[in-house]
Amino acid sequence: MRYSAFSIVKNALSGNLKWKPQWRQAEPKSHYDVIIVGGGGHGLATAYYLAKEFGVKNVAVLEKGYLGSGNVGRNTTIVRSNYMLPGNEPFYEFSMKLWEGLERELNYNVMLSQRGVIMLYHSDGQRDAYIRRGNAMWMEGVAAELIERDQLKKMIPFLNYDHARYPILGGLLQRRAGTARHDAVAWGYARGADRHGVDIIEHCEVTAIRRENGVVTGVETTKGFIGCGKLALAAAGNTSRVGEMADLKLPIESHVLQAFVTEGLKPCIDHVIVYGGGHFYISQSDKGGLVFGGEIDGYTSYAQRGNLATAEHVMEEGVTMIPGLSRVRVLRSWAGVMDMSMDGSPIIDRTPIDNLYLNCGWCYGGFKATPASGYCFAHLIAKNDTHPVARFLRLDRFARGYAVDEAGAGPQPNLH
Amino acid sequence: MASLITCPHCGVRPKEEFTIRGDASLVRPAPTASDETWHDYVYVRANPRGRTLEHWQHAGGCRRFLVVERDTFTHEVYSVTDGAAFARENGK
Numbered sequence: 001m002r003y004s005a006f007s008i009v010k011n012a013l014s015g016n017l018k019w020k021p022q023w024r025q026a027e028p029k030s031h032y033d034v035i036i037v038g039g040g041g042h043g044l045a046t047a048y049y050l051a052k053e054f055g056v057k058n059v060a061v062l063e064k065g066y067l068g069s070g071n072v073g074r075n076t077t078i079v080r081s082n083y084m085l086p087g088n089e090p091f092y093e094f095s096m097k098l099w100e101g102l103e104r105e106l107n108y109n110v111m112l113s114q115r116g117v118i119m120l121y122h123s124d125g126q127r128d129a130y131i132r133r134g135n136a137m138w139m140e141g142v143a144a145e146l147i148e149r150d151q152l153k154k155m156i157p158f159l160n161y162d163h164a165r166y167p168i169l170g171g172l173l174q175r176r177a178g179t180a181r182h183d184a185v186a187w188g189y190a191r192g193a194d195r196h197g198v199d200i201i202e203h204c205e206v207t208a209i210r211r212e213n214g215v216v217t218g219v220e221t222t223k224g225f226i227g228c229g230k231l232a233l234a235a236a237g238n239t240s241r242v243g244e245m246a247d248l249k250l251p252i253e254s255h256v257l258q259a260f261v262t263e264g265l266k267p268c269i270d271h272v273i274v275y276g277g278g279h280f281y282i283s284q285s286d287k288g289g290l291v292f293g294g295e296i297d298g299y300t301s302y303a304q305r306g307n308l309a310t311a312e313h314v315m316e317e318g319v320t321m322i323p324g325l326s327r328v329r330v331l332r333s334w335a336g337v338m339d340m341s342m343d344g345s346p347i348i349d350r351t352p353i354d355n356l357y358l359n360c361g362w363c364y365g366g367f368k369a370t371p372a373s374g375y376c377f378a379h380l381i382a383k384n385d386t387h388p389v390a391r392f393l394r395l396d397r398f399a400r401g402y403a404v405d406e407a408g409a410g411p412q413p414n415l416h
Numbered sequence: 417m418a419s420l421i422t423c424p425h426c427g428v429r430p431k432e433e434f435t436i437r438g439d440a441s442l443v444r445p446a447p448t449a450s451d452e453t454w455h456d457y458v459y460v461r462a463n464p465r466g467r468t469l470e471h472w473q474h475a476g477g478c479r480r481f482l483v484v485e486r487d488t489f490t491h492e493v494y495s496v497t498d499g500a501a502f503a504r505e506n507g508k
Contacts, residue, residue: 251461252461300470412438
């Protein structure tokens with residue numbers, strides 16, 4: 001069913017009883033051309049673009065839980081392309097452009113809101129670093145603006161400009177960046193993939209990868225054996241465990257990142273604000289809650305829950321930046337398990353096994369990448385060739401000495 | 417819970433006093449080892465869901481390096497050993 005103003009009126013007049021499910025509850029067939037492990041944003045986007053752009057119709061997405069139960073529903077919904085390195089900026093800008101056309105593409109309201117992302121700076125050195133980043137963005141054709149302190153005070157009057165240690169001197173603004181409704185992104189891609197014939201199989205956990213003569217022939221699952229021509233892994237958070245089933249050695253650690261939402265308030269924060277003094281970011285959801293997060297908990301974890309001490313630290317940073325935040329009550333907190341790669345950048349690549357493909361290592365930046373990740377991964381699977389904007393995101397880049405180290409922190413996952 | 421770590425020198429202390437330095441099960445290769453061995457040591461991680469060994473430094477206390485054996489899913493801490501003692505026991 002195509003959604004339109006007409007379909008809304010028609011369904012309203014029939015008591016909203018005739019809406020159809022957005023995707024079929026598929027049961028596994030015995031064989032698929034491509035099986036995607038992981039029904040998160042990236043897995044669903046990959047399935048969608050495989051079927052729609054690259055004409056691969058016989059595709060299944062296997063999800064161990066239900067759609068949206070992983071990181072796609074456990075993030076702070078920010079989309080942006082304000083990166084510096086040539087291995088990152090064209091990729092994330094490709095993603096940003098896909099975001100801008102996504103609602104029309106999917107016929108689905110993902111509530112993209114280009115409210116602007118501003119990264120604050122607190123010292124002359126940090127200002128120079130942000131100018132450099134802004135220039136790097138301009139070189140890829142992406143608009144960035146340096147906002148000086150006086151101008152920023154008019155835009156965002158409620159920040160603590162005179163903090164003793166981290167006075168706010170200004171910020172780098174990308175106006176096209178913003179937020180999108182994360183659940184809607186998963187549902188929209190699922191519905192789109194389903195319409196193009198993809199089988200989405202929920203509650204189907206992969207327990208082993210079967211190989212014969214050095215190639216993957218299928219997967220053992222909780223719903224039995226399913227054969228495949230190509231197998232694509234997009235199991236963020238559990239990549240090491242799924243990779244182990246095919247003896248992959250990966251530069252990945254699983255870490256947990258928390259996020260928080262407050263009680264609903266009237267509109268007060270107009271942008272996504274990133275606090276450069278620590279690691280804190282905040283925006284206001286369309287429902288009114290302030291959504292914010294900070295650093296990862298610091299130690300490897302597979303638990304989808306965080307540590308209270310880190311929660312306290314995030315609150316402290318938030319109140320440092322916005323003193324008024326101390327008067328607001330936090331309603332909920334949650335945590336997602338992420339692949340932290342050794343240089344803080346993702347991996348979209350073939351593996352040493354010819355028909356096994358890998359999409360992992362998104363650290364805490366996976367949501368904004370969803371469309372481009374899906375598109376580039378589908379390109380790789382369908383054509384066996386890397387998409388130009390993902391050419392730096394190789395699995396063997398560490399061995400070759402081409403790490404994409406945006407933070408400049410070296411091979412230490414909890415520093416990215 | 418990994419909120420509290422029992423330092424063998426200082427007793428039960430909050431996690432904030434510690435700096436985490438990652439996987440302690442890795443053995444530093446010889447300087448003459450192959451590129452592949454060094455690559456695996458620096459970049460590749462077993463990343464188990466379950467028991468793991470990690471280096472934690474008690475930076476806000478005795479400043480000793482410790483080896484913490486911990487479950488990455490339940491966050492239960494099984495043992496905390498002084499780093500030097502751990503190295504002697506394991507012949508590193």
